[in-house]
Amino acid sequence: MRQRLARITIVDLVVWGIGLAILAVAVWGVIATVTARAAAVDGYAVRQADIAQASQEKPVRLAVVGALKLGDMPDVRVKKGVAVRVAAGARLPRGANVVVPLEDTDKASSARRGSSSSEEVLIYRAVPRGENMGPIYGKEDWISFFIFGLAQGGVYALIALGYTMVYGVLFMINFTHGEVFMSGTYIASYVANAFARSGFMDEQPIIALLIVFAVAMTVSTCVAVVLERVAYRPLRKAPRLVPLITAIGASFFLQYAFARLFGSGMKRYPDVKALSGSWQIGELKILHIHVIVFVAAVLMMIGLYWFVQRTKTGKAIRAVAEDKDVAALMGIDVDRAIVTTFAVGAALAGAAGVLFALYNKQVTHTMGFMPGIKAFTAAVLGGIGNIPGAMFGGLFLGIFETIGPTLFFDGLGVPSPSQLKDVIAFTMLVVILIFRPTGIMGEVLTEKKA
């Protein structure tokens, strides 16, 4: 014990300090977001103790020290004898525990003439504590974040499966997977646009979408199979750095090939009428597209699981992942199993790409990078090489990424927190790798990696 203590250096202490500070900020942010309250009506935010005696005959007179609109971060504090004008939906300042609606108040000019803080308000009713205020993000908001997160997470999970399967078989990060995802989607976007123009998409949405999916999956699969043959197979015996470079080279190639062939601008993905619209459940609004994306992703994952667990080819893939040499001795064609792994992963990525484009409504030649790297995060999160792990990791990351920015940063008053969702994703990646490098559901890979 003493020896271990002796090895802790200043650097370790500083690192721990930074880590604890980040943790503290996260906890603080969550508490601040959850406890923050907003005004339900236009009125004045006050302390209940101040207005307890107010009545129609004997109004209470309070000084108005500020006004808050929707979206303002309160910079004032409600103290004794003070009120703050708030608009409906505005975040309440600290100290206030009730909002008096506008109709129970009256503006009063100051008795002390000439003083600068001339605005005052008369309050005619003793509104009970906690009235006319509610959480800024209601249950409905969190549920709709969650549903969007599920859709996003489903897409991540589908891409992550490609990473994780290839890693399981070859112990190699297929950096080009993001571009494989992009290429299928990109080509399919032409088909989708053609269908949308001809009206086929609206008449027969199911058939049209199935064709779009088929195109995307085929293109992605072809790209991945060619890639495996050209860039990875010759290097199977090379040091691990080398295929990483060919992967980066192939990424370059694919991105610029698409930019060259189809232009580097953004392409629109058509609106599918059959998928737009939403369900309204009370306050809650659920977009059809989010549910459909999630369900489609789950169906594909179940399909993959069945394929890997139940079919002969799936068994061969698992055997190759376990031990290539022994698998070869058992009469399994290792090369074929590896190509199949690439192909299946790519097909899922192509399908994921269409789902992604359906709710993002646009495609570019660089669209593969971010989902690719996020999906990798998801794969690592679940334990790379582990198929259920990738599914779980993808969903978790998707949900964390949609809820996280608001949950952690909104209460802290960070402007436009959703810009920071990538930071949240990567921070989670780093934290998980620091504390549990094999992922949450990770298998023990260390011996295999040797």
Added chain:
Amino acid sequence: MKDFIKRVDARWWYSAVAVLAILYPLIMIALYGQKSDRWIQVANFFFIYALLGLSLNIILGYAGLFQLGHAAFYAVGAYTTAILSTQFHIPILVLLPISGLVAMVFAVLISRPILHLRGDYLCIVTIGFGEIVRIALRNDVKSLVFLGKIPGLGFLTDALSDAVFTGGPNGIFGIARPGIPIGSLAERIKDLPILKVLGLAVRDHSLVLRGHTAYFYLFLAFVAFTIFAMRRLENSRLGRAWMCIREDELAAEAMGIDTVRAKLLAFAIGAAWAGVAGNLYASWVTVIAPETFSFWESCIMFCIVVLGGTGSIPGVLVGTVGMIVLPELLRTWLANIQQWRMLAFGTAMIVMMVFRPEGFWPSRRFRYELEAAREEVAGAQAG
């Protein structure tokens, strides 16, 4: 030919390269006149990336730590320079060591908790850090306004919400250029025509670098110094420890090498050098933005090291030619089909790795390793 190369003393070759390098801008001016600026600019890019490649070579080449987020350290150096130069008007040359130091501290802090990771895992975390740095730079300090809510730090709220620190997505412009105070000498040399040729100017009693040519010599000096330092480092106790770790970490530890310390030092020194490169870059282009330090930048540095030959100094230089100069040349020669050049480039990377995985100019040690691995595989297949 090979005999001839070997027969001539290596020192002659070094001298020839040195003379050629020193005369390069003059040759270019003689050859291209007005258009020479572009070629000198290309050379300057070569130097910057050579510095970055050499700095990454310590981490990736010597210590064998997969680092795919080197642009983060480069960014830290460049932004340190940019912020201190524009806000506090500290001279660039004073900032040179400071940028290196800041990048080094940053690297030590972020690499300490991830040192136990190996291979691909380390690779992914470094990508994550690289992206976090870029996004943080893009969001500026406005994201930190919450600090103002800590009791006693209320003044920060206003200060941070109005502050322009990293300049957000627009970045920072108007970074000063390096100058050397020369006192009264300035008056005397002010009108010398040679200054203009060299891209120098006299301002407020100091000699300021203005044109690409002046920077060329500054960068050349730095690259030369770096190569010298790297060669010393390579053969030092620490350098040998790194290579030992690269080849077999367990064995290295058994031999009494403090692997944590050695790896931390690899990150620290590599990052410090990248920070210095960032300083030079910022002072040269005078405008920096977060997108300059994207993931692709890290990829390019990674490719420079591996394409050239992992762990080899001449390899890094060759790799830099391949990754930086070659695309520029292609741009000129294949002007009509400019867009195809990146395509050709990606293809070349694949072809190169398939047919010569050890890189153009590998270090002897790395080649042995590769051969040993191949023989092992061949042996396993035969037996």
